[in-house]
Amino acid sequence: MKYIGAALIFTSGIFAGAYRAVTMRRRVKKLYAVITALKILESEICQRLTPLQAAIATAFSTPELRRFMEKFDALSPQIGETGFSDIWRSCCNQSFAELTGEELTCITAIGRSLGRYDAAAQGQAIDGCLRQIESAYAAESAVCTAYCRTSLGIGASLGAMLSIVLL
């Protein structure tokens, strides 16, 4: 019985480490997806003058941003009835759980310009947001590369130590 308990503790330690690593990787992936989407959105708006709904559909079509797109598809018929910035905020709040409060605020803020002003003004807003998200991505991906395996190791070690103490 003791050995089974120890094995369970050891396994859960590994899982805890793996979970931490996966969360970090997921956040990095999400940041990268957001950066790509914002770049496409900017080019669709500023260079091709694509209508906003079509531009968003093109930019946010990756699997990482599926949740955002589902939410946007559900709310976009309300454009006109509800202000676009409210719809954008609602989509961001419900789709970007991996982002920090500051990053989320930054993405939400561009909704105040999107679709409302000329292409240059929208481009400026997206640019400002991109800079912030890109620096977060750079920092996070460096941390992720360095600590993903470490966190897995730490989890496993803690589990092993606890098991030994219990035994």
Add this chain to the structure above:
Amino acid sequence: MDNLDRAAFLLPPDMRSAAAAAADAEEFRLRTGFRPTFLCRGTETVLPGCRTVLADDLDGVLERATAASVHTAQSSIKNGFVTVAGGIRIGICGSVIASDGRIMGMKRLSGAAIRIPREVRSCADSTYGAVTDGGFKSTVIISPPGGGKTTYLRELIRRLSDNGMRIGLADECGEVAAVWDGMAQFSVGRCTDVMTDAPKGAATVMLLRSMNPSILAMDEITAPEDTGAALEAVGCGVELLCTAHAGSVEDFRARPLYGQLVRGGVFKRAVIIGFRHGRRVYSAEDLQ
């Protein structure tokens, strides 16, 4: 949804019901710092129960008009208006962004005028006989702004066209035929070909080259380029049907913009739209 409802929908949500109740409204007007008004037969009246208009409300009007894609309408915003479904034209006023003497766009909007176009099938009844007497000849429709020139032009085009005259319509602002998704939303007759969005000069050349019209129609000769387009068309042997801002035939003749057209004897007839006892009055006159 009729055009009044469409126009009311463009307003901020809390103003819509008051706007939709103004059944005779020809225009809604929003000016920052003032309560919204509607225009009816030349008189502006405050929309009852509405608050003061804020700058954000005007941005919201453009957002709704363009389905949250203001950047797609930049070329018409440079000209001071946006046209939406139903031929509703939103005139805008604000701080102009200019570069090298060219207008690039507009920011900090200060006012908007939402025009509600309507078909008035009977408006050409009293003058149709005079305008077509001895065959249609080049005609100019004259009235001050907001007099109903476009409505009259549309009706005259419809009647001439339904009587078998091939009409090429250069509908630069999209107000006359209100083409949406390739379909004219106002009846402009069975023999009318509509060229939308192109500047009148270019549209005239394209229509002449490709559609072989017997009458060329265009709304609002307001710039020297428009006068050039009209002269070009006359030289090609087609009759013209245009509208112009002027209070009377004398005003029309006196305006420098129309000098070339007057001297060249381009227009043979004029239809003058005036107001009497709050009602529109139409009269036709020979210019020769």
